[in-house]
Amino acid sequence: MPWITAADSDIGAREEQQDRYLVVRNDRGSSQLLVVADGAGGHTMGAMAAQTAITHVRENVTGLWLSEDPLTFLKDLIVECNQRVLALSDTDLACSTIVMVFMRSDELFWGHVGDSRFYLIRNGEVISQTRDHSVGELQQRQGDEATGAIKAAENELYMCLGGLSDITPELDSSAVREGDSLLLCSDGLWGQTDMLRTFSELSNTGISQEGLAKLVAQSISAAKIAKPENGDNITLIASQFLEKPTLIRRLLSAIFKT
Amino acid sequence: MGYIRVYRGNDLTNQLELGEEQVTIGRTEGNTLVLPGDGVSRQHAAIEFQNGEYYIVDLGSQNGVFLNNEKVVKSKLKYWDEIQIHNFVIKFMATQGLSAKKGAQNQTAQESESDKTKFFKITDEKQLDDLRKKTKECFLNCSDGSGVVKKVLIKKPKIAIGKSKDADLSVSGWFAPGICATIERQGNNYELVPRKRGKVSYQNKPIVGPTKLLDGSVFSVRGRQFKFFNRLTKTS
Numbered sequence: 329m330p331w332i333t334a335a336d337s338d339i340g341a342r343e344e345q346q347d348r349y350l351v352v353r354n355d356r357g358s359s360q361l362l363v364v365a366d367g368a369g370g371h372t373m374g375a376m377a378a379q380t381a382i383t384h385v386r387e388n389v390t391g392l393w394l395s396e397d398p399l400t401f402l403k404d405l406i407v408e409c410n411q412r413v414l415a416l417s418d419t420d421l422a423c424s425t426i427v428m429v430f431m432r433s434d435e436l437f438w439g440h441v442g443d444s445r446f447y448l449i450r451n452g453e454v455i456s457q458t459r460d461h462s463v464g465e466l467q468q469r470q471g472d473e474a475t476g477a478i479k480a481a482e483n484e485l486y487m488c489l490g491g492l493s494d495i496t497p498e499l500d501s502s503a504v505r506e507g508d509s510l511l512l513c514s515d516g517l518w519g520q521t522d523m524l525r526t527f528s529e530l531s532n533t534g535i536s537q538e539g540l541a542k543l544v545a546q547s548i549s550a551a552k553i554a555k556p557e558n559g560d561n562i563t564l565i566a567s568q569f570l571e572k573p574t575l576i577r578r579l580l581s582a583i584f585k586t
Numbered sequence: 587m588g589y590i591r592v593y594r595g596n597d598l599t600n601q602l603e604l605g606e607e608q609v610t611i612g613r614t615e616g617n618t619l620v621l622p623g624d625g626v627s628r629q630h631a632a633i634e635f636q637n638g639e640y641y642i643v644d645l646g647s648q649n650g651v652f653l654n655n656e657k658v659v660k661s662k663l664k665y666w667d668e669i670q671i672h673n674f675v676i677k678f679m680a681t682q683g684l685s686a687k688k689g690a691q692n693q694t695a696q697e698s699e700s701d702k703t704k705f706f707k708i709t710d711e712k713q714l715d716d717l718r719k720k721t722k723e724c725f726l727n728c729s730d731g732s733g734v735v736k737k738v739l740i741k742k743p744k745i746a747i748g749k750s751k752d753a754d755l756s757v758s759g760w761f762a763p764g765i766c767a768t769i770e771r772q773g774n775n776y777e778l779v780p781r782k783r784g785k786v787s788y789q790n791k792p793i794v795g796p797t798k799l800l801d802g803s804v805f806s807v808r809g810r811q812f813k814f815f816n817r818l819t820k821t822s
Contacts, residue, residue: 399741434744435742435743435744436743437743448773450772450773453594453595453673454595454597454773455595455772455773455774455775456773456774457595501742501743501771502743502771502772502773503743503744503770503771503772504772505772
């Protein structure tokens with residue numbers, strides 16, 4: 329697997345952890361799927377919504393490994409998750425965001441609904457990212473915005489799992505190059521911390537597995553410290569594409585194998 | 587009156603209210619709008635006010651000025667137009683934008699605005715739907731030599747052009763390699779990546795390294811002609 333990956337999650341200053349995440353590889357270790365879901369709703373319903381989506385993805389992921397059309401597969405998977413989450417809510421609303429990225433050699437395929445984000449980073453700059461399905465983001469695009477009033481509506485999602493019976497997940501894909509990094513995170517991270525710092529730290533190529541895990545932990549604690557009162561749940565998965573192992577690494581692995 | 591909003595990626599990094607005086611855009615200090623980056627010329631472009639209209643003018647820049655994906659030397663601006671300079675997008679709008687999210691520095695104009703209360707229309711459902719359905723469509727027009735032009739949608743992050751059976755688009759020739767070139771989605775852009783002995787030309791010039799494809803550009807691989815399109819279209 330040319331990717332190294334680290335993931336972590338923190339409850340923040342909330343009473344309940346409603347974020348869920350999943351990192352899953354195929355048996356050969358040649359492909360990987362990363363998922364973040366951020367639930368919302370009262371009385372454990374948010375956590376249940378996020379968990380339901382993650383469970384559905386985990387149970388149905390095998391088809392993805394061999395899929396010839398990963399984007400359609402991801403779309404169907406998200407639409408199915410929506411049906412599962414819709415089935416949960418009776419009187420209490422249960423909903424969740426979902427963002428997932430499928431990595432196969434040097435190709436990425438991603439899809440999302442809601443405001444959990446995917447970022448693709450090259451040389452410290454974001455070269456692609458998901459657009460939040462929030463009222464604020466939409467109005468920003470429309471140029472139909474006001475300054476104060478929107479702030480309140482900014483977090484309102486117009487598309488998520490469990491909200492509408494008919495959803496249109498947004499999908500995209502890209503090839504990657506040596507040293508490229510990606511991030512998946514819930515709004516607890518991007519809404520509470522300076523993402524530019526995380527982007528630049530992630531751009532240190534040749535980072536080790538331990539180094540990446542440390543970076544993830546640091547970013548999460550920075551977001552937590554930034555909002556000590558009522559801070560949101562925080563989840564982050566980071567990955568870096570390192571195709572060519574260094575000569576030393578190859579030598580070492582050859583020595584240890586024999 | 588109008589505003590320009592400067593985006594880098596999805597982040598709103600700066601915005602300016604336009605008056606009647608010229609706004610110069612360039613890499614060096616002294617320009618009204620400074621855009622850092624090697625791809626921006628020292629004096630790259632200007633926005634000029636003439637007879638009640640705004641115009642974007644290329645000041646002889648190295649890499650050009652693009653208006654809604656088309657290269658321009660001088661062109662009238664209308665609201666919602668997008669000016670592309672290097673990796674910046676400058677939108678010409680009737681109103682100010684929201685303050686950029688975390689991390690980006692903003693103009694003071696924004697702060698003075700924030701204590702005013704404004705009303706805003708809740709977006710109606712139809713507009714919402716229209717926006718959701720507007721997506722970029724990328725495709726190639728490929729000629730086969732006999733004048734027949736075929737449209738090929740680009741749906742994968744990588745498309746291979748070559749003699750190999752696995753290539754998505756075929757070229758012929760005795761010495762043509764299995765893969766002559768690939769078209770790769772790299773972030774938000776598409777790049778033409780030539781391989782050894784691929785004989786790849788972009789806009790009639792031979793290329794050896796990855797080259798960003800612009801809407802409407804032409805390229806050839808081993809003599810076969812292609813035209814690349816990357817534009818906003820409404821999907822059903």
